[in-house]
Amino acid sequence: MTEKVDRYRQAARRESTERRYQQALAHFEEAWGGFLxxxxxxxxxxxxxxxxxxxxxxxxxxxxxxxxxHLS
Structure with missing residues (x-):
């Protein structure tokens, strides 16, 4: 893979990204009342x-x- 692609893949796995995604899922489920x-x-x-x-x-x-x- 290219260096640019590798950087984006690494960024997707960063702790801050994971934390942000968890906040988004919580917002969908808890604040809005959605179901996964x-x-x-x-x-x-x-x-x-x-x-x-x-x-x-x-x-x-x-x-x-x-x-x-949904992809995990």
Whole structure:
């Protein structure tokens, strides 16, 4: 793999990233009341419900955390 790809893979495994992903999952389950595994419809509703109150970067990070959970 290329050096650039390796850097991104390492960043995805960093402790701070894992902690951030856990916070995102907790927000989905506890603050919003979602269940994992989640349907694509539930995730779309979650994003829509917070679209006006959370930054787009936060929503993207939360979506990445949810995607990673479903791929694990």
């Amino acid at each position: 595994p989640a349907s694509s419809e539930a995730i779309a509703r979650y994003l829509a419900d917070y679209a006006e109150t959370l930054a787009s970067s936060t929503l993207r990070a939360n979506l990445a955390a949810l995607a990673k959970w």
